[in-house]
Amino acid sequence: MSNITTSELNIGNRRGEQNWIENALTICVWGLAFAATTGILLWMSAIVFKDALPAIKAFGLSFLWSQTWNIGREEFGALPFIYGTLVTSLCALVLALAFGIAVAIVTSENFLPVWVRYPLAFLVELIASIPSVIVGLWGIFVLVPTIQPIQQGLYAHFKWLPPFSTEPLGFGLLAAIIILAVMILPTIAAISRDVLLALPQEMRSASMSLGATRWETIWRILLPAGCSGIVGAAILALGRALGETMAVTMVIGNSIQISPSLLAPGYTIPSVLATQFPEALEPLHVGSLMYLASILFAITLGMNLIAVSLVQAIARRASR
Numbered sequence: 001m002s003n004i005t006t007s008e009l010n011i012g013n014r015r016g017e018q019n020w021i022e023n024a025l026t027i028c029v030w031g032l033a034f035a036a037t038t039g040i041l042l043w044m045s046a047i048v049f050k051d052a053l054p055a056i057k058a059f060g061l062s063f064l065w066s067q068t069w070n071i072g073r074e075e076f077g078a079l080p081f082i083y084g085t086l087v088t089s090l091c092a093l094v095l096a097l098a099f100g101i102a103v104a105i106v107t108s109e110n111f112l113p114v115w116v117r118y119p120l121a122f123l124v125e126l127i128a129s130i131p132s133v134i135v136g137l138w139g140i141f142v143l144v145p146t147i148q149p150i151q152q153g154l155y156a157h158f159k160w161l162p163p164f165s166t167e168p169l170g171f172g173l174l175a176a177i178i179i180l181a182v183m184i185l186p187t188i189a190a191i192s193r194d195v196l197l198a199l200p201q202e203m204r205s206a207s208m209s210l211g212a213t214r215w216e217t218i219w220r221i222l223l224p225a226g227c228s229g230i231v232g233a234a235i236l237a238l239g240r241a242l243g244e245t246m247a248v249t250m251v252i253g254n255s256i257q258i259s260p261s262l263l264a265p266g267y268t269i270p271s272v273l274a275t276q277f278p279e280a281l282e283p284l285h286v287g288s289l290m291y292l293a294s295i296l297f298a299i300t301l302g303m304n305l306i307a308v309s310l311v312q313a314i315a316r317r318a319s320r
Contacts, residue, residue: 048294055287063291069256071276076288078295080256084266085296088173088248089241091262092180097234099181100188104230105218107189108196121193128186136250139179144170144251147178151263166261169253174262176252180244184237191236195229196222228314235307242300245270269296 049056055063059076066077106112107121151168158164168174199222207217223230253265254275269292280286 045294045297048290048297052287052290052294054283055291058284058287059291063288064295067256067258071282071285074282074284076284076291078269078292080258081267081269081272081292082295082299083258084173084252085242085268085270085299087262088176088180088252088266088268089238091173091177092184092241093234093238095177095181096185096188096237100185100233100237101192101223101230103185103189104192104196108193109214109218121190125186125190127182128190132183132244132247133250135179135183136247139175139247139251143178144175147175155263162260163262166259166264168263169265171251171253172262172264173252173266176248176266176268177262179247179251180241183244183247184241187237187240188230188233191233192226192230195226195233198229199225228311231314232307232311235303235311238303238307239300242296242303243270245274249274269293 055076059066063076063078064082065079066075067079068075068077069080070076103121103124107117107124112120148168148170151170151172151174154164155166155168166172203221203225204217207221208214212220248268249271252268252271254267254271255265256267257264259266273289273293276285277289280289
């Protein structure tokens with residue numbers, strides 16, 4: 001057996017690829033891949049667009065900047081919900097990104113003993129498995145009473161600033177931002193930790209052998225090298241924040257008034273879909289809700305496309 005050469009094995013022979021089983025498997029894999037990506041995406045888009053068509057015909061693009069949402073008069077606009085969705089998601093992303101990267105650094109570098117690092121990383125990842133309704137109940141009974149004195153202090157001392165210009169009621173945008181930050185933190189921390197652990201140990205050794213301190217190595221070598229992975233983690237987290245429904249609905253206050261203050265109540269697209277869809281009877285009301293769903297769909301899709309382009313640009317720049 002050991003005397004058989006490569007030419008005798010004929011590993012370059014392509015006759016096996018002509019086998020009908022090979023062709024059938026190829027078609028099957030291509031079909032499943034198409035159905036799981038493009039097919040489902042187009043199918044869902046077509047259904048949402050079809051049901052949103054009555055509202056699209058009635059309001060057109062003015063639906064995007066109209067602030068009216070009056071079910072009795074059948075006047076609908078999406079601006080309060082788009083504003084609430086973007087403000088809560090982006091602010092939560094900024095908050096979670098800072099804490100998530102900190103957790104990733106602490107659990108990937110040797111600041112702590114191994115028997116502390118691994119359980120800590122496991123506990124952070126465990127937060128992702130908590131159902132959103134449980135997080136929402138925690139928000140109602142623990143978070144809101146805890147941050148209410150802080151909100152009152154911010155209003156008392158900084159009400160001249162637009163983000164704190166509204167007298168707080170407890171429930172509002174700030175509570176929703178913190179809830180979302182808690183929910184997306186495990187995604188950012190876990191992926192960023194894996195990215196930092198995947199970097200070669202030689203990078204750390206080379207940097208420190210040239211005289212760099214530990215923090216200089218982290219900020220100037222490790223984080224830039226893992227930037228594309230961290231950006232990808234942030235975009236995944238943003239996608240979840242944009243679509244989160246139940247926990248946000250329970251603490252945001254559900255008000256259609258647009259306010260620059262983070263202490264004021266607000267509304268998001270997933271929240272209005274969850275609260276009004278079961279009671280929507282009129283075709284125009286249902287169509288408006290589906291119009292909102294299609295807007296959320298477009299926002300999420302646009303964010304993902306931007307993320308993919310950004311990650312590819314960073315990867316190309318790093319490979320030069």
